[in-house]
Amino acid sequence: MQTAFHLAHEVQRLSRASLPSDAAELARYLIGKTVVRKIGRSRMSGRIVETEAYPSGDRSGHAYRGRTVSNQTLFMDKGFAYVYFIYGTSYMLNVTAEEPGVGAGVLLRAIEPLEGINLMERLRKTDELRDLARGPGRLAAALQIDKRLDGVDLCADGLLWLGSAVRETAYIRKTVRVGISHEVGRLLRFFEVGSPFVSAPSTG
């Protein structure tokens, strides 16, 4: 843990070219990578341990019925933030996938907090490390993600970006996705086996 914290300061931004275009491949690729969030002089970061892919044409994806005002950023080039609000309570942070004009993305479902844990605790109103960002709504709350970050380039220096892995990822497992009612059988949820920071069923 101490090593991971130290290395988090040396994380390199992921280039757009390094990202797989395919949504499922991107979802797997992002496991173990870092999310960095800057607020003023504070910096928070976490290690991605759980993702879900929403490929083009998937009936459970927001892009399925075509481009609208609310989902238009999902149709951007890969590596941009798609943020939406749901259930009246939660924001969700996604990374866009595929080529420009194609609506696909990857939902970030959980991170292992690395830097800025004190700030995350304040934003989440809890000091339970394991619960800070276990689940997509909690993740967004811990990093203070809202609609203002919709469309942000995650491959550029800014308030929110993606970085390289701080350590090796032991083993990745894929299962069905959580909380959807269409195409429920597709194995498009990815998580790091054994991580206590993974939400929902961490077996399968």
Next chain:
DNA sequence: TATGCGATATTCT
């Protein structure tokens, strides 16, 4: 540990 339910905003029918 598992299941159930209310809260609450935005979009779509």
Next chain:
DNA sequence: GAATATCGCATAG
């Protein structure tokens, strides 16, 4: 009106 890529609290076992 209904549905929704959820959370937190309650209750039961």
